[in-house]
Amino acid sequence: MSIAAHAAILAGAVALLVRALSAEPLAVTIFGGWPTGIGVGFAARLPGAVLVVVAALIAFAAALYAVADIGARRRAGGYDALSLAMLAAVNGAFLTTDLFNLYVWFELALVAALGLITLDRREAQIGGALRYAAFAMLGATAILAGIALLYGVTGTLDLATLGRLLRTTPPSVATAAAAALLLGGLALKSGLFPFHQWLPSSYAAAPVTAAAVFAGLLTKMGFYALAVVLAGLWGGTTLLLPLGLIAAATMVLAALSALTQTDMRRLLGYHVAAQVGYMAAGLATGTAQGVTAAVFYMIHSMIVQANLFLGIGAIRRATGSWNLAHTGGMIRSNPLFAFLFAVPMLSLAGIPPLSGFWAKLLVVRAGLDAAPWLAVAALLSALITITSVAILWSEACWKSLRGRRVRRVPPAMLAGMGVLSAATLAIGLMPEPVLRVARLSAAAIARMGGGA
Amino acid sequence: MTILYALTAAAIMGAALYMILSRNMIRILLGLALLSTGVNLMIFLAGDFSSRQPPLIREGQQVLDEAADPLAQALILTAIVIGFALTVVLATIVMRGWRATGSLDVRRPDAPEQPDDPELRGPDAD
Numbered sequence: 045m046s047i048a049a050h051a052a053i054l055a056g057a058v059a060l061l062v063r064a065l066s067a068e069p070l071a072v073t074i075f076g077g078w079p080t081g082i083g084v085g086f087a088a089r090l091p092g093a094v095l096v097v098v099a100a101l102i103a104f105a106a107a108l109y110a111v112a113d114i115g116a117r118r119r120a121g122g123y124d125a126l127s128l129a130m131l132a133a134v135n136g137a138f139l140t141t142d143l144f145n146l147y148v149w150f151e152l153a154l155v156a157a158l159g160l161i162t163l164d165r166r167e168a169q170i171g172g173a174l175r176y177a178a179f180a181m182l183g184a185t186a187i188l189a190g191i192a193l194l195y196g197v198t199g200t201l202d203l204a205t206l207g208r209l210l211r212t213t214p215p216s217v218a219t220a221a222a223a224a225l226l227l228g229g230l231a232l233k234s235g236l237f238p239f240h241q242w243l244p245s246s247y248a249a250a251p252v253t254a255a256a257v258f259a260g261l262l263t264k265m266g267f268y269a270l271a272v273v274l275a276g277l278w279g280g281t282t283l284l285l286p287l288g289l290i291a292a293a294t295m296v297l298a299a300l301s302a303l304t305q306t307d308m309r310r311l312l313g314y315h316v317a318a319q320v321g322y323m324a325a326g327l328a329t330g331t332a333q334g335v336t337a338a339v340f341y342m343i344h345s346m347i348v349q350a351n352l353f354l355g356i357g358a359i360r361r362a363t364g365s366w367n368l369a370h371t372g373g374m375i376r377s378n379p380l381f382a383f384l385f386a387v388p389m390l391s392l393a394g395i396p397p398l399s400g401f402w403a404k405l406l407v408v409r410a411g412l413d414a415a416p417w418l419a420v421a422a423l424l425s426a427l428i429t430i431t432s433v434a435i436l437w438s439e440a441c442w443k444s445l446r447g448r449r450v451r452r453v454p455p456a457m458l459a460g461m462g463v464l465s466a467a468t469l470a471i472g473l474m475p476e477p478v479l480r481v482a483r484l485s486a487a488a489i490a491r492m493g494g495g496a
Numbered sequence: 497m498t499i500l501y502a503l504t505a506a507a508i509m510g511a512a513l514y515m516i517l518s519r520n521m522i523r524i525l526l527g528l529a530l531l532s533t534g535v536n537l538m539i540f541l542a543g544d545f546s547s548r549q550p551p552l553i554r555e556g557q558q559v560l561d562e563a564a565d566p567l568a569q570a571l572i573l574t575a576i577v578i579g580f581a582l583t584v585v586l587a588t589i590v591m592r593g594w595r596a597t598g599s600l601d602v603r604r605p606d607a608p609e610q611p612d613d614p615e616l617r618g619p620d621a622d
Contacts, residue, residue, distance in 0.1 A: 170593045170596055196542030
């Protein structure tokens with residue numbers, strides 16, 4: 045039932061992307077029949093339309109995986125309803141044309157995510173949810189304050205109109221404060237340094253299927269909004285230096301934190317944050333090339349991060365522990381799993397020919413052209429990431445597990461991971477279509493305040 | 497008048513941020529609720545409130561003349577509802593945390609560190 049619903053969402057999302065890519069006029073729906081610029085509208089534009097497809101793909105894979113991970117008790121606790129509500133909120137944020145509406149979707153996603161984190165009502169989950177809720181509410185309030193200031197200056201909340209007005213009106217204290225508030229709030233939502241501390245503890249608390257969907261969708265939703273606001277509304281010229289510093293710090297420090305973790309969930313949580321740093325680095329170059337790299341990176345990273353969380357859930361199922369010291373033997377006992385898990389692992393490390401290699405290549409090249417120090421930070425972080433991935437791989441897969449037998453990974457888990465691994469392989473072997481979509485997205489973001 | 501409103505909003509938000517920095521869960525909860533109130537005041541200020549006329553467009557005209565901004569108030573209404581919902585959710589989590597640990601200190605509910613359990617696990621086991 046749930047799988048069928050997710051498959052239908054995926055089909056609808058693909059249809060929407062095809063519509064957005066074709067030369068037809070924009071597919072726009074405005075509620076209440078108001079004229080454009082006044083009513084709250086939804087439009088199938090890039091990059092939102094392609095992100096909806098990726099989100100639907102991840103949710104579909106998670107639904108397959110959930111057959112083995114989410115039992116009757118969790119389903120009775122509302123797992124299906126909450127995960128669908130979260131997917132709806134994320135899709136709403138990707139498609140809306142209204143800044144205030146974007147904020148509303150953030151809050152809806154937050155409420156659904158809190159329900160998913162506390163699904164088992166254990167103490168660790170309460171602790172994780174408390175941290176997440178307090179941080180996220182603070183971030184959302186900053187976003188709302190920024191929106192209020194923008195509305196006070198321009199008198200509109202429509203993204204296209206707002207972009208046009210912001211590029212023509214001279215900068216003032218109010219717009220500067222609004223930009224800073226939006227950067228701070230959205231950086232918190234995307235898990236950028238120094239606001240990334242909530243991420244590992246709250247993602248680790250959630251049931252692993254939900255954590256995979258969080259890792260795939262939630263931080264990227266924040267980053268999508270950051271890209272739309274900074275590159276779309278302000279034309280990608282404001283706050284580049286602070287964003288670049290944040291990005292460099294996130295890439296290096298979050299990757300370093302991941303090195304010290306022994307709990308697989310926290311380890312991957314830090315990697316989620318570090319990967320958002322790469323996207324922010326692309327955005328911080330302020331060039332069309334950089335935004336293209338950021339969008340490509342976002343598509344790659346959503347799939348890979350979700351898959352990694354699904355993978356550690358399977359390791360936990362097979363070995364009975366989240367702790368790296370007590371895992372092992374996966375390659376001997378579950379060779380198919382080891383293959384499916386190797387794809388996102390190597391992609392995270394940036395090994396060619398997987399999608400992570402192309403994504404990192406694009407970011408580094410954009411960085412070399414605009415701000416070489418960003419490229420240096422990206423390469424340094426890549427080195428640390430490879431080390432961390434090597435540790436995870438040798439501890440969980442190569443090391444033999446003494447005294448205990450490793451159980452088999454259920455086929456439903458393998459099916460869920462297989463969908464995402466196939467997507468990663470496809471992007472890695474044929475990056476051209478995704479790159480073309482990323483270029484079109486960068487152009488669409490740049491056009492937001494201009495002619496369109 | 498605007499300055500007065502702005503200073504009031506600033507004072508409310510300052511008090512709210514001070515409360516959020518506390519370690520007591522209830523203070524954090526109240527601080528977050530107060531913070532959203534401060535922001536609501538800011539939105540109110542962003543919409544022009546110098547006029548008391550209802551926002552109705554006269555017969556035969558296309559634009560609204562001198563009137564209060566209805567959109568800003570609609571935004572506040574939405575923000576109040578969302579803020580209320582989130583406050584309730586957070587209050588539930590705080591209550592759960594208090595029941596689990598018997599303390600209101602935010603450091604008490606553990607961050608996820610899971611004890612190892614080599615026993616066989618069913619689908620709902622973690």
